[in-house]
Amino acid sequence: xxxxxxxxxxxxxxxxxxxxxxxxxxxxxxxxxxxxxxxxxxxxxxxxxxxxxxxxxxxxxxxxxxxxxxxxxxxxxxxxxxxxxxxxxxxxxxxxxxxxxxxxxxxxxxxxxxxxxxxxxxxxxxxxxxxxxxxxxxxxxxxxxxxxxxxxxxxxxxxxxxxxxxxxxxxxxxxxxxxxxxxxxxxxxxxxxxxxxxxxxxxxxxxxxxxxxxxxxxxxxxxxxxxxxxxxxxxxxxxxxxxxxxxxxxxxxxxxxxxxxxxxxxxxxxxxxxxxxxxxxxxxxxxxxxxxxxxxxxxxxxxxxxxxxxxxxxxxxxxxxxxxxxxxxxxxxxxxxxxxxxxxxxxxxxxxxxxxxxxxxxxxxxxxxxxxxxxxxxxxxxxxxxxxxxxxxxxxxxxxxxxxxxxxxxxxxxxxxxxxxxxxxxxxxxxxxxxxxxxxxxxxxxxxxxxxxxxxx
Numbered sequence: 138x139x140x141x142x143x144x145x146x147x148x149x150x151x152x153x154x155x156x157x158x159x160x161x162x163x164x165x166x167x168x169x170x171x172x173x174x175x176x177x178x179x180x181x182x183x184x185x186x187x188x189x190x191x192x193x194x195x196x197x198x199x200x201x202x203x204x205x206x207x208x209x210x211x212x213x214x215x216x217x218x219x220x221x222x223x224x225x226x227x228x229x230x231x232x233x234x235x236x237x238x239x240x241x242x243x244x245x246x247x248x249x250x251x252x253x254x255x256x257x258x259x260x261x262x263x264x265x266x267x268x269x270x271x272x273x274x275x276x277x278x279x280x281x282x283x284x285x286x287x288x289x290x291x292x293x294x295x296x297x298x299x300x301x302x303x304x305x306x307x308x309x310x311x312x313x314x315x316x317x318x319x320x321x322x323x324x325x326x327x328x329x330x331x332x333x334x335x336x337x338x339x340x341x342x343x344x345x346x347x348x349x350x351x352x353x354x355x356x357x358x359x360x361x362x363x364x365x366x367x368x369x370x371x372x373x374x375x376x377x378x379x380x381x382x383x384x385x386x387x388x389x390x391x392x393x394x395x396x397x398x399x400x401x402x403x404x405x406x407x408x409x410x411x412x413x414x415x416x417x418x419x420x421x422x423x424x425x426x427x428x429x430x431x432x433x434x435x436x437x438x439x440x441x442x443x444x445x446x447x448x449x450x451x452x453x454x455x456x457x458x459x460x461x462x463x464x465x466x467x468x469x470x471x472x473x474x475x476x477x478x479x480x481x482x483x484x485x486x487x488x489x490x491x492x493x494x495x496x497x498x499x500x501x502x503x504x505x506x507x508x509x510x511x512x513x514x515x516x517x518x519x520x521x522x523x524x525x526x527x528x529x530x531x532x533x534x535x536x537x538x539x540x541x542x543x544x545x546x547x548x549x550x551x552x553x554x555x556x557x558x559x560x561x562x563x564x565x566x567x568x569x570x571x572x573x574x575x576x577x578x579x580x581x582x583x584x585x586x587x588x589x590x591x592x593x594x
Contacts, residue, residue: 141169141176149176150195153184157195160284164200172207182207285455285463315526316444316477347382351402355380369401370409383423384410397423447476451534452487453513459503461512468516472523479520479527483534485513505539514554 141149146165150157157165169179183195186206192199355366358380367377381399385392398410453464471479486505503511517529531549535542540549 141166141174141179145176146179149180150183152177153180155180155184155187155195156193158197160289161195161197161200163284164197165195168200168204168207171204172211285458316528318478318528318530348403348408351380351382352404355402355405366405368406368409369399370406370411381410383425385425386412392423392425444478445474445476446478446480447471447474448480448482450482451484452489453481453485456487456489459508459512461516464513464516468520472520475524476527478530480530480532482532483540484536484538485509485531485533486537486539488536488538509539510554 143162143166146162146169147157150165165176165179168174169176174182183203186203187193187195187199190199190202195203358364359366364378366380367373369379369381379399379401381401383392384398384400386396386398390396394415397413397415399413400408400410402408449467453467454461455463486509521527521529531554533540533546533549535546541547
């Protein structure tokens, strides 16, 4: 069977009255190669899948779910075929009927097992030889550099949140001073000994963790604003400032302006609650568990303009482009928007892009550390020279091959990073700007485990 082409896939989808994005045609060709399908067969199976999943147009994201379905079906057929062949290959033991009647013990006769036939191959020779694919086992890999360079949606805004608030903020104002970015060290704040990994499954541990977060928030707020907070729920004839977390009046109720309560820390007020009067508050962002000082209006010395935070997550290059052109484009956009803080989450050198511990750059094998220093960190000098007051925050990923991948991960080595930076300061851990900003690099692989599994560790 010949390998279907992009024209074959387009014609098959058109014949079945199916819509497909132009950039998804190449993905369909790869699916045909991987699962040894014809263009017509692929279109028919997609028609059934799209009808069940209520999908109107075939896109790259929807084809990823379609591939997962095909992969499961292939595995099930393989398991069923192996089970059936195993049962056929078992030797059969027969006894002569007369021997059982007259009590004569004759030697047992074994049937010669049938020769196991080789399973039919449903793949073309080209599909067998092509080991590399645009798919990884569980998700899509980074697109090739050719697709990135020829993309038609560059600069397109996919979605926006809280667009109504833009009219209330002076977006043209640029801060004249730098915001304060503070490093929070895990050995002194919220260490693993204070909050165990099993806190999400244990109500008592969860309550202790939430209370510790509130105590830490109140301590930092008092130090930054040079004030002393009162106890929530204690009557006072004078004006006081209290700090607590937003909770709902009913444990399972829906949060609205009439049932919002403020719960103080157990350390300072024994966890007392008071009902918040929000009738005079024009706007408030509230969700259960959010730490909040009361009164809400707090004057900050350098709060003269909005704090602009620019956030992006890796990988920052296609798997076949060691020049990191997307990262250069990202830095150009950040320099144009002039943010106060730039937060970049790994992976910076993706494990899916590396091979044999080295990366080939211009036909020269380069180590991971040199790749990170000269191809990634050196690009940040352009941003930091254009924005002297900008803070750069780098957060590693467990997929970074040049960094320890055991969770919790340590920060980047400052001495190594400083070799490629001209900036006088550098932050590579959890940051904090006028109000508290908590950043989690990635989900811990142990967190989804249940209590029974944790006890076995």
